[in-house]
Amino acid sequence: MTEPELNTRLQTITPPDEAARAAAHAHWAALAKPLGGLGSLETMLEDAAALTGTPELDFARRAVLVLCADNGVVAQGVSQTDASVTRAVLQNLAARRTSVCQMAAAAHCSVVPVDMGIAGAPVPGVQDCRIAPGTKDFTCGPAMTRAQAVQAIGCGIALVRGQKQQGVQLLATGEMGIGNTTTSSAVASVLLGAPVQSMTGRGAGLSDAGLARKIDAIRRGIAHNQPNPADPLDVLAKLGGFDIAGLCGVFLGGALEGVPILMDGFISSVAALCAVRLCPAAAKAVFASHVSAEPAAHMVLDALGKAPLITANLHLGEGTGAVASIPLWDMALAVYRGCYSFAEGGIAPYTPQC
Numbered sequence: 001m002t003e004p005e006l007n008t009r010l011q012t013i014t015p016p017d018e019a020a021r022a023a024a025h026a027h028w029a030a031l032a033k034p035l036g037g038l039g040s041l042e043t044m045l046e047d048a049a050a051l052t053g054t055p056e057l058d059f060a061r062r063a064v065l066v067l068c069a070d071n072g073v074v075a076q077g078v079s080q081t082d083a084s085v086t087r088a089v090l091q092n093l094a095a096r097r098t099s100v101c102q103m104a105a106a107a108h109c110s111v112v113p114v115d116m117g118i119a120g121a122p123v124p125g126v127q128d129c130r131i132a133p134g135t136k137d138f139t140c141g142p143a144m145t146r147a148q149a150v151q152a153i154g155c156g157i158a159l160v161r162g163q164k165q166q167g168v169q170l171l172a173t174g175e176m177g178i179g180n181t182t183t184s185s186a187v188a189s190v191l192l193g194a195p196v197q198s199m200t201g202r203g204a205g206l207s208d209a210g211l212a213r214k215i216d217a218i219r220r221g222i223a224h225n226q227p228n229p230a231d232p233l234d235v236l237a238k239l240g241g242f243d244i245a246g247l248c249g250v251f252l253g254g255a256l257e258g259v260p261i262l263m264d265g266f267i268s269s270v271a272a273l274c275a276v277r278l279c280p281a282a283a284k285a286v287f288a289s290h291v292s293a294e295p296a297a298h299m300v301l302d303a304l305g306k307a308p309l310i311t312a313n314l315h316l317g318e319g320t321g322a323v324a325s326i327p328l329w330d331m332a333l334a335v336y337r338g339c340y341s342f343a344e345g346g347i348a349p350y351t352p353q354c
Helices: 003-010 018-030 040-052 072-076 084-094 099-106 146-165 180-192 208-225 232-239 242-257 266-278 280-285 297-304 320-324 326-338
Strands: 062-069 110-117 170-176
Touching: 003 146, 003 242, 018 040, 018 326, 040 280, 040 326, 062 084, 062 099, 062 146, 062 242, 072 180, 072 208, 084 110, 084 170, 099 110, 099 320, 110 146, 110 242, 146 232, 146 242, 170 242, 170 266, 170 320, 170 326, 180 208, 180 232, 180 242, 180 266, 180 297, 208 232, 232 242, 232 266, 242 266, 242 280, 266 280, 266 297, 320 326
Parallel strands: 062 110, 062 170
Antiparallel strands: none
């Protein structure tokens, strides 16, 4: 996919279907319970109706896309482990042994590991969307070319299309890549115009010295590359990772295909921010799951205008937070589709008092 082709595709994203949203809201209001009693679970399904274009909702088929990539900035000592861990975790994702695999099994959710660009040979049993064997060290120059960023976004869009063709109705987002809290903090700092220190956390458990190296690397990367905050593709290419760019495409693909996309934590939310900055109409496909323990997680959610369903201090990654929210979708749908109405119960309906 070229950049002009991407821009043409994004122009086809339509606004939310407000008639479908209103129909879902009316259905909730007819059920025998206090108006709005399920809070965000109700508005979540109304938003899903507006995205899909129908109040008849079914999300029985679901999957989590776990996009994996290596990041050259690891050379700056920004993580307590090296890039070999990305490969090790991806191998275990393929064997369905990781944390998200166990949680996904409990949530009746398929796991789709995707290689967006890790070092070394491809891992068997993993969907191959490799752009390159990892990005470059952004303290020395752009992490990737602009064309590679567009290619990765196109891969994310294609992943959503492929999942929808297989009957999947709900997608969670996940990622794995040593160094990707550094890339996401760098991208978020530029897009939000926020100080690097306020956007940067300890990731998988950095020491004070490690955190200082991480902050310094991001500051140097921004100073060296001078990314344009008004150009999300420029920011992604200069400071991002193939996983973030691919996830950006997943959110855009959700808007194009009418599939709800569940954000995971900080990294996933930064990808969603890139998608919405590229195409504001894509926000209709972005659904928050939880708020990460990373310091800037609230800031990114606020910038997106999204509220988390879960606040549990999660910071594991892999899509675990997004998958953890899926049972809440099931419970919301159970009431939406199965609860008796005021009319069926012989009860006078509630009316708004204010």
